[in-house]
Every structure is written in structure tokens, then in C-alpha cells.
Amino acid sequence: MSELDDVKKLFKAHKDDFALLADTERNEIANSFPLKKLVNIALPAFWGARVNQGTHFAFFLAEDELDKLALTEATTALDTCISESLKTHNCIYLAPDFSIVASKHLNLTRTLLESLSESGQIAIFFGETGIDIVVKGKFITNHNFFYNELDRAKYKRNFSMDQLPECLKEYERYINQPGVNEAFFCDRSLKKTLSDCPKNLLKYQAEKTLRDNLLEFLNLNTQYTFLKEAELNNQRELDLYTEADGKHYILEVKWMGRSIKSDNSGVSSTNYTNATIRNGVIQTLEYIREVIKEMNHNLHCGLLCVFDVRDEKTEIDYDDFKFLDEQKDLKPYYDQHFKALNKINLDCIA
Amino acid sequence: MNDTNKYVVYADILSIFRSADALDWKSLRKSSVHRVMYLASVLFGFKFPEKDNIFSKYNFSIEKYVGPFSSDIEKGVNFLSKDEYLIPSGEEEPLYSLGTNAADQIFKEALVQARDEWLKLIVSILSLYGENKIYDFIFRDKEYQDAIKSNKTTGFDIGPENRTIQFLKGFQAAFEETLPQHSENVDATQYLELYFEYVFSKILKREN
Structure with a gap:
């Protein structure tokens, strides 16, 4: 079997996820460069280093401020104030410089995250098996079509x-x-x-x-x-x-x-x-x-x-x-x- | 290399550094500059099949130990460092960053917008995975793999029918065949991004 046959299989396996490509508005947000870089580089390292990955939490970022994201600040903020806030709250609203705008504790469910993401806030949810992005009321569960957090975690090991x-x-x-x-x-x-x-x-x-x-x-x-x-x-x-x-x-x-x-x-x-x-x-x-x-x-x-x-x-x-x-x-x-x-x-x- | 070509090389190199800098990627190794330029060359024909490859002046030699190597780039980085357009730091494999001399206007007359935009795109895709992964992308590049396996002595084919582009076309055809309802919304840039994600998945799974 040629490699391209394998590629076809992969496309078939991720059929639903590729619908994102057709959904222009969501696609633009989910594929925006700062968000992708954040989700690809800074957050996996943070998530991977968590001792208890069974504890769920979510960050929220304003859709219209994505271009202002100060990615260089992310790692420091994640290691300090954000980690500190996660001890008491599981929903953290972040400014583009990764300072905390607000934080609260909610009973996080799929429906709640979908609903919270409908008011111009992108939800980045940290679950047991990895990081999900929720944009405009919809989970983009396999944002990275061909790999998931488990592959990444395995690679890290x-x-x-x-x-x-x-x-x-x-x-x-x-x-x-x-x-x-x-x-x-x-x-x-x-x-x-x-x-x-x-x-x-x-x-x-x-x-x-x-x-x-x-x-x-x-x-x-x-x-x-x-x-x-x-x-x-x-x-x-x-x-x-x-x-x-x-x-x-x-x-x-x-x-x-x-x-x-x-x-x-x-x-x-x-x-x-x-x-x-x-x-x-x-x-x-x-x-x-x-x-x-x-x-x-x-x-x-x-x-x-x-x-x-x-x-x-x-x-x-x-x-x-x-x-x-x-x-x-x-x-x-x-x-x-x-x-x-x-x-x-x-x-x-x- | 004549003077015009020299300035184009300098402009290309600085374009890579400026694009990276704008993405908070503040420094690059010299080997990464060779590799970014190689990927820009070998992938060019996929996005612009009707155009002559504007990066054809880089005669990359096949150096198994370090990957694709162009003496023009090597000389270019050395020149730019000497005159502080780039600043090296570190000893064993120095990291280069933009120097005080590297204002936007430098070599502007040699900088063609199409080159700049294409390099920006390649840099922005690679920046999603980090500098250390560029090596892994290179050694999974089809044209590179083919050249290594066949012990080619003529250098790489960066024309529109090179092995990498052949694979990318097959990749696109597989997408169109499997997901026809979505394919009309996917352009060449998105196929490139998908291709890099696909190769990255192979890197994570430790496949060649």
C-alpha cells in the first residue's frame, strides 16, 4: 500500500474535523497564527507538565484580540499567576498579555463551554487527553488533524x-x-x-x-x-x-x-x-x-x-x-x- | 555570483530573519537558514506552478551530514554577520539574530515582494513547530530522501515536478477524492499547512 493510500485513510478518519476547513469564520479563528502557535507550542508544554491531568480547566481569550497576543509572555504567566489561580478557580479569562482579567469556578461541561464560547470568547479546554479549542459554540476537538496530545505526550516520553x-x-x-x-x-x-x-x-x-x-x-x-x-x-x-x-x-x-x-x-x-x-x-x-x-x-x-x-x-x-x-x-x-x-x-x- | 545576485541573497536571508523576528522567533542557526531556503525552493512550484522558480539560483548541494547546503547562503550569512546586519551568539552552533544594521530599508531594492511573501509563509509554517523540528522536516522531505537514496550528484530538483511536489499533488488529489465536499474551500497554502501537519504527525509517531 502506498503512502498516499494511508493519507486517504487519514483523511477519511478525520472527515468530520476537516469540515472546519469549510467553516470559514471558525476556521479563520482556529487557524489564526497566534492561537495556533499558542496551542502548538506554549500550552502543550504546560499541559504536559501538569501532575494531575484529570483536573479540568479552561482559559478564555477574546476573539477580537487574538492578533495582540503577546506569546512571549505566555510561558511566564502560565508558570506563575495562572498556575496560582488554578488552585482556586477553573475558568480563567485572559487579556492578550496573559494577565488575568477574571477567574471563577464553574461546573465545566461540554454544553457550558459551547455556550460560553458563543459570546466572542474562545475557550481553550484542558481535559484528560489533551487540549480542545471551542470557537463560536463548537468544539474543534482535533484542531491538529493528524496528531493528538497523546502522540505528542508519547513523543515527549x-x-x-x-x-x-x-x-x-x-x-x-x-x-x-x-x-x-x-x-x-x-x-x-x-x-x-x-x-x-x-x-x-x-x-x-x-x-x-x-x-x-x-x-x-x-x-x-x-x-x-x-x-x-x-x-x-x-x-x-x-x-x-x-x-x-x-x-x-x-x-x-x-x-x-x-x-x-x-x-x-x-x-x-x-x-x-x-x-x-x-x-x-x-x-x-x-x-x-x-x-x-x-x-x-x-x-x-x-x-x-x-x-x-x-x-x-x-x-x-x-x-x-x-x-x-x-x-x-x-x-x-x-x-x-x-x-x-x-x-x-x-x-x-x- | 554577481553583485545583483549577492544582494538578492542578502535580502532573502534578512527576509527570513525579519519574518521570524515578527513571529517572536528571535534567533536562528545558520543551518536553519539553509533549510528554510531549501524548503522555500523545493515547495515553490506547488503554490506557483506556472512561474519559474525564483529561488533557482541557490544551488543546494546534497550534504548528508548537515542537510541541503548552499555556498551562497553560507557566504551571505557570514557577510551579514561581519557587517552586523546579523549578530551571532554562542559558539558551537551560533544563533543569529537581527543586528542593529538590519533596518527594513537595507537591500530593499533587491527584495522582491513575491520572494518576501513566500519566505514569510514558509517561516510562519515552520515557526509553529519550532526550530529543532526543521531538521526532521528536511529528512522527511521527499525530494531530499530521493536524492539521498539515489546518491544524486546533480543536486536537488527544485522544478515543478520534483518529488516533494509530486507527493503534495498526490496529497491534494487524495483530499479531493476523499473529501470532495470540502476541497473547494482549500487553497494551495492550506494544503501546504496540512502537509506540514501530516509530516509533523509522522515526526511525533517516529515514522519516516
Whole structure:
């Protein structure tokens, strides 16, 4: 099914909401830039941070003053006087500068909100599942046609860059589960045919499989878009890279352990060990240098991510990074832009 | 780049900053300027199919690491910062804001109304989602994705049949087919807004 078929489904699913587009007067108010920006940016953060989202309340703004909304004042007001007033009242009438014009406590119902919004006041209702706007007696429940507050809240719960270590812990649990774990390893019947076969025998092209699996997990579980295989000026390729809050990150993926030969005829003679990872450090630093020095781009951090797929696991021996003593030109990049992430342990569970 | 073109670039850049400033978006990263201009270029033919693309002078190169990149914009931002039309702050990825020299009259002769209005529209749509999301919009842009996947060396197609516009036309056709009773009230600008909301929903759902 093509993406456009999915789009048609979405249009069908939101059929009633799109009626708003035909309702010019309401549409102009609901889609007015200041209101949309308020509802898109300032209010979700406020609503998302509420401890008790089961407590309902509403703000009211005058329709004819929307153009005067001082959006920069919104966040401060929400954090101070408005929050304070919500302790005693659930209906707050706001001036365009977000000062409180009046506040009261009412038994908020759908009908009451519809009725209150008929006298030139837009009602912004905060319910359990998100924020609704009521304009001229009508709820515009899915003002953002394709997403809702739950999607937004879920996105917010995804890992931030500061939480990358926790994210990788979660990932470690994920890849050691049945149904996922098998994707990495040769099956038991094949292993039986091989001599000196380790328990953890990865499939051919292990690095690619591990990297692509990690990429998919990061894209689903962090707040960022990770991409792969960016070519540097020297023709070498970054494994993974992303931009988080304006900062650039690269992520080099390495692994320790054994894999099978390309024709499945035996265990590959290459044993990826601590030395491989130390080379991985140098490789990452060379990439960092290439990006910063040769390509003249910004880079916040180059991360090294190691899968430990050895049968017998021990801490990675970086030899106190003494090997960098011979790589003086890389040292500044190590000091300022490099981080080795905690290794990800992976074992065949079959 | 000749002098006339140079001034058009400066005017475009300042137009982006002025539009953003008017929306309380007081500062932008240099990478965002490249990206806003790329989106303005690649989407232009959807709203104005009969016109030549007035942003065709920006030869965006395909830089996977940073997204679309135009050396004219890079030089333009540097020039404008040097002469304090823009003020950078911060070190790693500086944020630029309008400087004291950037009065409305600056480079006015190079500023064509159509360019200014189109940039204003793109900036106003993007401002609804915040600067950090521009990266996510770029990497979900069809023309960008296509160029990356096919390892294009010729740069991006910003003509009226580029991949982004093809998708937008399909998006519009899907709307017209599914909701014919509403489609006559929806113009190209609203389709663009809907398209950005649709892509934003994919960002929130972590889909590509």
C-alpha cells in the first residue's frame, strides 16, 4: 500500500474535523497564527507538565484580540499567576498579555463551554487527553488533524540525548528478547555443523545488521531522527548521525565477538577483541577530525557504541587510552568531542 | 555570483530573519537558514506552478551530514554577520539574530515582494513547530530522501515536478477524492499547512 493510500485513510478518519476547513469564520479563528502557535507550542508544554491531568480547566481569550497576543509572555504567566489561580478557580479569562482579567469556578461541561464560547470568547479546554479549542459554540476537538496530545505526550516520553545511556540499556533488554534476538545469530542447526563454534555466533555482515537494528530502535525510541552512511570528504562513511536540539552527533558502531563466514562454511577467523575497539576509538576520532577540521562543520560529540557479543564478557580494555599517545593530533578531539558509551551486551538465547 | 545576485541573497536571508523576528522567533542557526531556503525552493512550484522558480539560483548541494547546503547562503550569512546586519551568539552552533544594521530599508531594492511573501509563509509554517523540528522536516522531505537514496550528484530538483511536489499533488488529489465536499474551500497554502501537519504527525509517531 502506498503512502498516499494511508493519507486517504487519514483523511477519511478525520472527515468530520476537516469540515472546519469549510467553516470559514471558525476556521479563520482556529487557524489564526497566534492561537495556533499558542496551542502548538506554549500550552502543550504546560499541559504536559501538569501532575494531575484529570483536573479540568479552561482559559478564555477574546476573539477580537487574538492578533495582540503577546506569546512571549505566555510561558511566564502560565508558570506563575495562572498556575496560582488554578488552585482556586477553573475558568480563567485572559487579556492578550496573559494577565488575568477574571477567574471563577464553574461546573465545566461540554454544553457550558459551547455556550460560553458563543459570546466572542474562545475557550481553550484542558481535559484528560489533551487540549480542545471551542470557537463560536463548537468544539474543534482535533484542531491538529493528524496528531493528538497523546502522540505528542508519547513523543515527549521518548529518550532525549542526555538519556542515551538509559536508552541503550532499554535497547539491551530489547535485543536479548525472543523474537528479536534470533535476527542476529546463526541458528542452532547450522552451528551444530561447525567445529569450534562459539555459543554467540553472529550472522555474516554482523556490523551492518547490528547498526541497522540500533538505528531503527533509536528512531523509534528517541526524540531524534538518526540517519546512516553519510559520506565524509575522504570517502569514509559515518555509521550513524543525528542532530539533537541543534547539536550534531555521530555514532560509530563496533562489536566484539565472532561471526560466520560469508558462505556459512565455518566460523570467521577474525576475532573482534579489545584491539578492534581501540581501533574503533581511533576511527571515531578520525571521523570527528574530518568533520570539524576538513569539512568545517560543527560536531558536538562523536560517540562510540560497542556491542559485546563475546561468550565470556569482561569490561572493554581501553588500556587507559594510552594508544592515543602516538596520535597526538587526535588527542584534542578525544578530550573535547569523544565519548565511549557503555557497551551493549548481546547473547544468543536460542 | 554577481553583485545583483549577492544582494538578492542578502535580502532573502534578512527576509527570513525579519519574518521570524515578527513571529517572536528571535534567533536562528545558520543551518536553519539553509533549510528554510531549501524548503522555500523545493515547495515553490506547488503554490506557483506556472512561474519559474525564483529561488533557482541557490544551488543546494546534497550534504548528508548537515542537510541541503548552499555556498551562497553560507557566504551571505557570514557577510551579514561581519557587517552586523546579523549578530551571532554562542559558539558551537551560533544563533543569529537581527543586528542593529538590519533596518527594513537595507537591500530593499533587491527584495522582491513575491520572494518576501513566500519566505514569510514558509517561516510562519515552520515557526509553529519550532526550530529543532526543521531538521526532521528536511529528512522527511521527499525530494531530499530521493536524492539521498539515489546518491544524486546533480543536486536537488527544485522544478515543478520534483518529488516533494509530486507527493503534495498526490496529497491534494487524495483530499479531493476523499473529501470532495470540502476541497473547494482549500487553497494551495492550506494544503501546504496540512502537509506540514501530516509530516509533523509522522515526526511525533517516529515514522519516516
